Amino acid sequence: MITLLYLIKKDIFHHPVRNGVLIFCYAIIAVSLFSGNYLLLGATDSVQNGISRLGADLVVVPADYAEKGEAVLLRGEPTTFFFGRNIVPDVEDIPGVSAAAPQLYIATLDTACCYLPVQLITFDSERDFTIIPWLREHDHPLLKKDEIIVGNLIVPDVGTPLKFYGHEFIISGKLDPTGTGLDTSIFIRKEDAAVMAKESKEKAVKELVLPESGVSAVLVKVQNVSEIDRIRDQISARIPGVMVLTPETLITRVTGQLNTLTQILAMTALVAILVSVPLIALISIMVAHERIRDMGVLRALGAPRGLIFRLLFGESLSIAVIGGVIGIVSSVTILILFQELLGKLLEIPLSIPGSGDLIVITGLAFMVTVIVGGVASLYPAWKSSVTEPYAAIRSGEL
């Protein structure tokens, strides 16, 4: 039995080149719409995951190294910086602060190809609220001497020995992915870092000198989340030379960095839509004109006007649906496969957005693509459906 779907399918396969070009146009629209939103949501989700993994409401870093501090947290860029003095007691004295955990950032040595430096983060086991809760959550015993926890993107498996500054450590656990710099960082105990620094003079090519303060950043937990802004202002006012990073400042920084790219993608989508709608409409008119005698025969055989309209409109919608699906599937594949490379090139943390967000942006890109297809074919489909069968069959005759 010849159904509407059969006729649509047959015509799409009958003109592979013309329909292939149309599918490509729709795919470009879908790619532009989907990619911009994906990057923005992926970066925002990633910062939120990273902050939640740290377990901190605020991060206090030296004012002169604020950018480096952001780079460590967001992208895991290896760096070494520290406070001139131990500011932990000062932070703890601020009313509303429930806990303050110091961390010390040490970059490992850079050598050559395939041997990239990584960020070592030392933590104080008695005060820490980043690693210790994670260990408890995963029924993992507390870290013993020379045991380390690594970020999700550190390739070697649990149990593998790793050597830094001549000191050998054993990987004891691997954190869940966050999409931030924590994925490429390595957490070691404060005591082990001191031993490593002491031994580095003899064992490493370059001696590691740890600062007296032993603090690069202080992670702060507040008693009441609604007081974050007040506590941030008080820390900045009472302790000179510090910068307080909040989740909002980190998200603002990331979205600011993405602004140019998302604007370019949005412009591409807009231009693609503006160019495609008349182009697709023109092609649809040409197709309708080319097939006007076929339509006339169909009408003469008893096909109602509605069927002719649905046939041409459905064909255009089907092509838009195929283009939309191809565009979105290609975008997702490329964005996921090259996620780390994109994060590195754009200097942003990047992870796969949550499933809810993913459904929304997929639906949005798909709907806009299909609507463009629908709008562009409305007039030609209507025009073909109202043409009288006799006139349609005789059209083109000399």
Add this chain to the structure above:
Amino acid sequence: MNFRPTNLAVFISALLIITGILIILTPWYIFPVCDTKDPAGASLEDMNQQVPSKMVCSLSSGFMNCWYTARVESLFGVLIILSGIVLLPAKQNSVLSRRGVMIMGLGVSVVLVPVSIIGMCDMTGTICNLGTKPALILLGSIVTLLGFILVAIRYHTQYPEYLT
């Protein structure tokens, strides 16, 4: 132009040739892997003091994993180009289908070499892990998909009105 198996075969063979060329170029020019035996003059003893010991083992055995992967992928790239060329004169669906199975096998191999058979460098953040490996997975998947389409043509012949 109608949708015929022979037209499709020409289209797929062109895509296979382009993909094969990209597979050859990716690990050497697009996302180049390292090709040095003893990077930047650093002695093995120096490396032992600074880097994961597992990686030093791979150094002492010669080149990096990514370098071997690049060489094997170049070979697969050549085979895929040849598959694309021999596909051109093929007209019978059964022939296309058999070659499709072979092309699917090549595509899967292109994916498996950097993922599990040989692998890439152990350290994250290197260009072979960030660029070369995902690019080869993508290209291998495209080759597999093209092979699958050739196999699927055989089943379409049950409905000759689509294809003639």
